[in-house]
Amino acid sequence: MTISERPMPHLEGAAHRHVTVRGVRLHLAEFGSGDPVVLLHGFPQHWYAWRRVVPLLAGGHRLICVDLRGFGWSEQSRSGYDTDSLAADVIALLDQLGLDQAVLVAHNWSAGVGFRVCQRAPERVRAFLALNMMHPWTRHRDMLPNLWRMWFTAFIEYPVLGRLVLRHWPAFTRHLMRRSVGGPGPWSEAELTEFTEATQFSAHAWQSLFWQYVVRDIPAGVRGIHRRTRLTVPTRVLGGALDPVFPPALLRGKPYADDLTVRIVPGAGHHLPEERPELVAEELLKLIAANPGGADGGSQPGGDAGA
Template sequence: MTISERPMPQLEGAAHRYVTVRGVRLHLAEFGSGEPVVLLHGFPQHWYAWRRVVPLLAADHRLICVDLRGFGWSEQSRTGYDTDSLAADVLALLDELGLEQTTLAAHNWGAGVGFRVCQRAPERVRAFLALNMAHPWTRHRDVLPNLWRMWFTAFVEYPLLGRLVLRHWPAFTRFLLRHGAADPAVVWSEAELTEFTEATRFSAHAGQSLFWSYVVRDIPAGFRGTHRSTRLTVPTRVLGGELDPVIPPALLRGEAYADDLTVRIVPGAGHQLPEEQPELVAEELRKLIASH
């Protein structure tokens, strides 16, 4: 069975289609009509990560849930999983959809891509809601004491090992999903864990490449201060979980090179805000759109 042959989870109101950008066919799940909002998922997930947020917004927004290159039902490629390339995919997608400007909401790794989209083409983004991800200007003295939280990446990032782990060790993916939530028993159903675990098996190459690209490109750029020369002008709201074991509140503070960036820490929440606090995410997105 290939990625495209996997049964797709059902969500009421979904209109599925494929758009080819930069030589890769991307899958989109669209809902509703009105103000366009592009939603980018994190790892190890796909468009279905927004299943609890979508019903709260679809009545008066056009929601475009994107499967990033190589994930979900989007086509895999040999290369192109670095943050710059994934951001270029998103911008090319906006061109194909005829969207001169959109609101952007993103979680986890998708939020890292979202920050890069805002840096590269701020005129294309009306406002940005970033969930469970540090901004590109996090202070070194905050990052270094928290590096231990990324211990699990050692099992994913190396080219051969990472693909084997993601493809043949489903318990590892299930652990990542459960580990991120403040209360896994409340957040996840067995069917949801199975869906994302199976999807990760099929996107093992993309998952490993995503982490490896971050190691060889983004981490060195961060320590060189590359992004400090690019000021963020897009109005941006960052939400983090008080109990997030991966991106704790300490990684969200500090001086940001931004004109309009605010951070809110959600009490009692972990690393899976779209699942743990969908009502709050929808409320923040509505407020962000209304104020800009």
């Protein structure tokens, strides 16, 4: 079975299709109509990570849940998994969809992609909600004592080893998901199986993403390259008080930004879209209301035929 042949999980109201962006077919699950909101998933998931947030928002917004390059039902490529390339994919997707501007929501690793999109093309992002991810201005003195929290990346990032682990050790992925939440797991057994199996099919992409983070993003962070670019997009960061990967200490620091605020959610861990979907939807709606823009639903462009 190939990744494109895997059964698609059902979510009421979903319209599935593929759009070719920078030479790669990206899968989209779209819901509702109105102002466009682009949602980017984190590790180890895909578009279905937003299944509990979507029903709370689809009534008044056009929700575009994206499978990033190589994940979910999007096409895999040999390269292109570094943060800059994934950000370029998102900007090119807005072009392909005919959207001058959209609200951006991103969780976990894709929130790093979201920050890069906002810095490179701020005019394309009306507002940005980042979940469970540190911003580019986290202080080095806060990062160093928390590096141990990334222990699991040692099993993923290395070529060959990382792919073998993700493909043939599903218990590892399940363990990461179960230990990263702030209380009893928010997932059913079927949901855990869905994300675990999807990770097995996307092992190459996940390993490549983590490796590119090591060889590109960490050195850039040490040199402070992206800290020197001011963030002008109105941004809210939500973190879980019990997040074992990016704890509140990593959300401190003085942002080089016009409008960035951080909120810590008591009792929550690393998967806010599933642990606190109502709160995520509430924060997003407040952010949108505080930053009104022209209704830009865009055209319904010619993506490739359905999923």
